[in-house]
Amino acid sequence: MTTSDTIYALSSGSLPAGVAIIRISGPRSAEIGRRLTDAPLQPRLAHLRSIRHPNTAEVLDDALVIWFPAPRSFTGEDVLELHCHGGRAVVAALFDALSVFENVRPAEAGEFTRRAFDAGRLDLTEVEGLADLIASETETQRRQALRQMGGGLSEIYDGWRSDLLRARALIEAELDFADEDDVPGSVSDVVWADVCTLASLIEIHLSQSRVAERLRRGIQIVLAGAPNAGKSSLMNALARRDVAIVTEEAGTTRDVLEVHLDLHGLPVTLVDTAGIREAEGLVEREGIRRAREKMRQADLILWLMPSDEMHSASPDDLLNEPDVPAVWVLRSKSDLASPAMTQDEPGTVSVSTRTHNGLEGLIGRLGKYAADHIALSEDPLATRERHRTHLEDCLSALKRSFDSDSKPLELRAEDLRLAAESLGRISGRIDVEDMLDVIFGEFCIGK
Structure with a gap:
């Protein structure tokens, strides 16, 4: 990547x-x-022009x-934009x-934004906010990304760093100029009370930001159960399109399928998994292993038990595993x-993808669950593991002090x-060269 090139x-x-x-x-x-x-071009004015090949x-x-x-x-550089007709030719x-x-070449992924960062037009949190805004799929994601791109997060961290x-500066003044009259004799009462207050603010910010991170990636809901429990049919019904193949043959779902949903403006990732059973085939065993891995990573598991099968597999074994998330039992x-069998037991919900009975109620419950577990604060919050890691490093150093x-x-x-150095790393003030390629690699070509 050569910054002297025109891209x-x-x-x-x-x-x-x-x-x-x-964009050029x-x-x-x-x-x-x-x-x-x-023809001459006036700055920041739209001109209707014929575009001619420079050679012919x-x-x-x-x-x-x-x-x-x-x-x-x-980008902070000279920029030219051509708003042309959108045909491939x-x-x-x-x-x-x-x-x-000469010295004009196609841009690499994220290179325009990288140049904006190098020119000081954006810091790293604003860059990440821009990436999140482009990738946002729901209204709440858009709002949060816009606040971060607008510098709200940088303002908080830069204030703490200041x-x-x-x-x-006060401590070093005491160390270097203790004999001077205009330097306080002791800064302990002034400095350490402020440091304790700052540590408390960072702890609160961290606790709130764990939920904000979930908003960025979305609530993970896994559909699980025995083969032919109706998981794929339920995914198709919730997604309102055919995402998964549905047949009467058991074990047709061998891999993990994911679909992103917008529930009342909140992001949800719905995951269909292989049916849990004692499988003999190598491919199906791998599918079941992936299913169990997804269940461990989920925020919520929907365990499907067909209403017409009295002895269908229950989630009891799953509930006994360590670090299991919330589990809802669905009578699919x-x-x-029969009418007697469709009476919901405590903690269960009956649904039918054929008649759509119970689907709207399930969607409402899922929307409420997402709202209860996703931060809707108007304050800018850390949304990435990178932010949290540096904030935790900062907090540890403060507590040691x-x-x-x-x-x-x-x-x-x-x-x-x-x-202070840990806070500076979040916005890219210091020593972040090793992570820049990863961050800017999230962008598409042209941004």
């Missing part, structure tokens, strides 16, 4: 489309704009052209025209059972330095 990519959706947006960023953007349009002068398309001079652009012709310029830098295929009054002041000041 280009399709920044809009897949083709064909009504409009395609080609780098030092040759202005020259490219002049040669493609053969052939008209390739009529497009809206917008010119963003540095540094007032997304049109875009291919424009890409061919761009390829004739408090720690001030505390360190309620349309095949005020854990013992007998600890030398120099060592306590070092603990504060480590705490």
Whole structure:
């Protein structure tokens, strides 16, 4: 990745489309704009221009052209945008025209955002918020991502880091200039009370953010039970489309199937798994192993027991396993059972995917479960394991700093330095080169 190159990519959706947006960023953007349009461009104004090939002068398309001079652009560099017609041939012709310029090349995944980060236009939490906004599937995910992209999380962490830098400055002033009249004789009452308060704030923030992380990835709900219990039929009914193959043959689901749902604006990932039984085949045994692994990772398990089978497999063994999440028992295929058998036992729900009996009630209960277990706070919260790891490192260093009054002041000041450094790593202020490729690799080409 060479930052001196000028890069280009399709920044809009897949083709064909009504409009395609080609973004160009780098030092040759202005020259490219002049040669493609053969006309001057005013900054940040939309111009309707004929786009011509730089070698043949052939008209390739009529497009809206917008010119963003540095540094007032997304990347902080000169940026040119071509809003052309979204046919594959049109875009291919424009890409061919761009390829004739020296030191101009297609962009790599996330390279536009990486350049915005390098130019100081975004910090890492804002970059991650942008990635989450692009990937958001529900209203609550959109809101949270927008708050993070707007710098709400950075503002909190930068404020805490500034408090720690001030505390360190007071301590170092006492160490270096203890004989000076304008330096307090002891900073303990001032600094350590503030450090304790900050540690409490971070603990509260961490506890709230564990739930916010769940909002970002969605509630994981696993459908489990014996073969032919109706798991795949229920997944199709909840997803309102054919996701899984449904047959009378037992054991047709061999792998894990996932579908993302939007329940009242909340994200839910529904997982269909292989039927649990003593399997002989190698493929089915692997499917059952994956099913059990997914159940251990789930937030909620829906255990299906067909209503027409008196001795169907129960989840008793599952409930006895360690670290098992919540389990709801569903009496599936309620349309095949006698009226006496469809009476819900305590803690069970009867559903039928054929008559849709009980489905709306189940969807309502699942929506309430998601709302009860997902943070809907308007405050920016940490949403990634990376944030939580650095916050926990910061908190540990803070607790070490005020854990013992007998600890030398120099060592306590070092603990504060480590705490501030951990906060700086979240927003990318210091030493984050090793993680940049991973973070920017989440973006698609063109962003």
